[in-house]
Amino acid sequence: MPYKFTFDLSKVPRFFFAEVTRIVYEKKVHKTVGSALQDIISKFRIQEATGLNFSDAVQLLEDFVDMEARNLLEKEKFRKAKKRALFLPHCSRKYMDNRCKARFKPSIPSYICAHCSSDCLINRAVSIAEKKGYDVYVIPGGSCIYKILKDKRYDGVVGVACGEEVKLAGEALSRMNVAGQAVPLLRNGCANTFFSIETLMHVL
Ligand code: SF4
Ligand code: SF4
Secondary structure, eight states: OOOSSOOBOTTSOHHHHHHHHHHHHHHSSGGGOHHHHHHHHHHTTHHHHHOOOHHHHHHHHHHHHHHHHHHHHHHHHHHHOOSEEEEEEGGGSSOSSTTSOOEEETTTTEEEOOOOOTTOHHHHHHHHHHHTTOEEEEESSTHHHHHHHHHSOOSEEEEEEOHHHHHHHHHHHHHTTOEEEEEEOSBOSSSSOBOOHHHHHHHO
């Protein structure tokens, strides 16, 4: 389910995300970081940079913190996973219309990237992950994950998505005892979305 607001954190300095991660580490229990998050939102002028109101900014960052905390908890299990898959969101394709030459295969269900544009985020992510031995899926929504995981058994899954989608997928992975690692979208909006390819490479 998408957020009720749009955001774009692609221009926020990388240091900001490192700082959020540091807070998670230092406070250990991520539920106690509420006031620290409020401070960091002011310090990095997140409202001015994104146009988000304060409560939306807090919700967004709480989701980032939850995601990071969950990544830390699952890291060791994920490290040992042998059969791995990467799930990418279709909204990060360079084009959402027929200029994208990916074919959608409902039987999987996934788009199959045709590598038509060298500067397409999905193209880069698919190439990097496949070289590392991942099965890669470019999916139009979270419900596709359940079908794919039922059909194919994976020990470890990396997912790129916005926070709400990651939360839902994380719950499903826990139930299926699959180790998960999440990479957040830094710009949402369900089209022309953006994630950090460096962060993805680090996680893979
Ligand atoms: S590189 Fe792949 S995902 Fe990107 S626009 Fe081309 S076919 Fe679509
Ligand atoms: S921004 Fe992308 S991942 Fe998030 S709900 Fe929209 S289509 Fe799905």
